[in-house]
Amino acid sequence: MQARVNSSKQASERTFTENARRAQIVDAAVEVIADQGYANASFAKIAKQAGLSSTGMISYHFQGKGDLIREVVTRIMATAAEFIVGKLDTESGYRGRMLAFFAANLALVDEYPKHMRALSNIAANAGTDDPHLFGLLDQLGSNAAAQADILRAGQRDGVFRDFDPAVMVMAIRGALDAAIARAAVDPEFDAAATARELAEIFDRATRKDA
Structure with a gap:
C-alpha cells in the first residue's frame, strides 16, 4: 500500500500530480468555507466540491482538517x-x-x-x-x-x-x-x-x- 503523503514534505519534493491534487483540494476548501462557513466545511463537502469520489483522497494529502485549513x-x-x-x-x-x-x-x-x-x-x-x-x-x-x-x-x-x-x-x-x-x-x-x-x-x- 502506498504511504500517505506527509504534509510537512516540501512542495519541491512532491510530484506535479501531487501538487495539482493538493491545489484542487485547497481551492475546493476555499469555496466551501466561503459559501457554507468554517464549521460546515466537512471533508465530504470539500470532496464533493473538488469532484472527488471519496474523502480518502483528502486524507491521503492532508493529515486532518487542521492540516488542510493551515494550507488554505x-x-x-x-x-x-x-x-x-x-x-x-x-x-x-x-x-x-x-x-x-x-x-x-x-x-x-x-x-x-x-x-x-x-x-x-x-x-x-x-x-x-x-x-x-x-x-x-x-x-x-x-x-x-x-x-x-x-x-x-x-x-x-x-x-x-x-x-x-x-x-x-x-x-x-x-x-x-x-x-x-x-x-x-x-x-x-x-x-x-x-x-x-x-x-x-x-x-x-x-x-x-x-
Missing part, C-alpha cells in the same frame, strides 16, 4: 501578498505606497471575494482548534511588524508626523478588516470609493503637515 490559510495569504505587492510596486515614496495600500487591499476583495470571505470566516469561527488560527495570527503579526517598520522609516525621513507606528498599523488594519467584512454582506459595497475615503482619512492622520 497559507495559500490565501500568499495570493494576497503577491497581489498587493504587485499593485504597490508601481508606486514610489512612503505616502504614495501607503495610500495605494488601501486601494490594493480593497481591489483584492473584488478580485478574490471568496478567498477573503473564507479567511474572515476561519478567523472568526475557528475557535480553539488552533491557538494561532492555523498560522494566520503569526502571518498577520509579521505583516504588521513590516508595515510598522515602513511607517517608522517614513517618520525618520520626515514624511510622516510623530505617532506610534504599531497603533497606526492597528488602526489601518482594523479599518480594512471592517471594510472587507462589509463587502461580504453588502452587494452595493463600492470597494474603490471606500479605498479612496480610507486613504484620505489615513493621509490626514499620518502626514507631517496635517
